Amino acid sequence: MKTKIILAGLIVLAAVSTRAGDSVSSGGIPSKHANLMGPTHFTETDGEKLYATVCASCHMPNAMGGTGAGFYPALAKNDKLAVSSYPVMMVMNGRGPMPSFREAMSDAQIAAVVGYVRTHFGNSYTDPVSLDEVKQVREAK
C-alpha cells in the first residue's frame, strides 16, 4: 500500500518536471510582457522583427514614442542615435523605466536591433554596429 503511494508520488513528480523541461526547451514566449519580466531569450535575429517584438510596445511601431502611463522617448529622428554606443548601452543596461535586455538578447541581436533603429524612422546612421562594440559594452558593466 505504502509503495503504491510513493510510486504515485514519483509519477506525479516526473510528470511535473517533464512539463517544466518542455516549456524551457521549446523557447516558447507566452506574451510580449512575459518577455520583459523573465529571463526569456528572444528568438528573433532580424532587427526589424526584434524591434516589432521588443521595442514597439513602448516606443511605438512608428518609433514616435509617446506619453501615457509614462514617457517613452521617440527613437524616430533622434540624433542621440548618431553614436552607436549610446543606443547599444541603453538596450544592454536599460535606464530608469527602460528595461535591460542584457539577459534576453545576444550581442548579435542587440547589434541587429540597434542597427535597424539607426537606419529607419528617419535616422540614417549607416555605419554598422559591430559585435565587438556590443561585447565591449556588455563587459564594461
Ligand code: HEC
Ligand atoms: C518597457 C518599455 C520599453 C521598452 C520595451 C524599450 N524601451 Fe527604450 N526606453 C524606454 C524609456 C521609458 C526610455 C527613457 C529612459 C530614460 O529617460 O531614462 C527609453 C529610452 C531609450 C533610448 C534612449 C533615447 C533617448 O533619446 O535618450 C533608446 C535608444 C531606446 N530606449 C531604445 C530601445 C530599443 C532599441 C528597444 C528595443 C530593444 C527599447 N528601447 C525597448 C522604454 C522602453
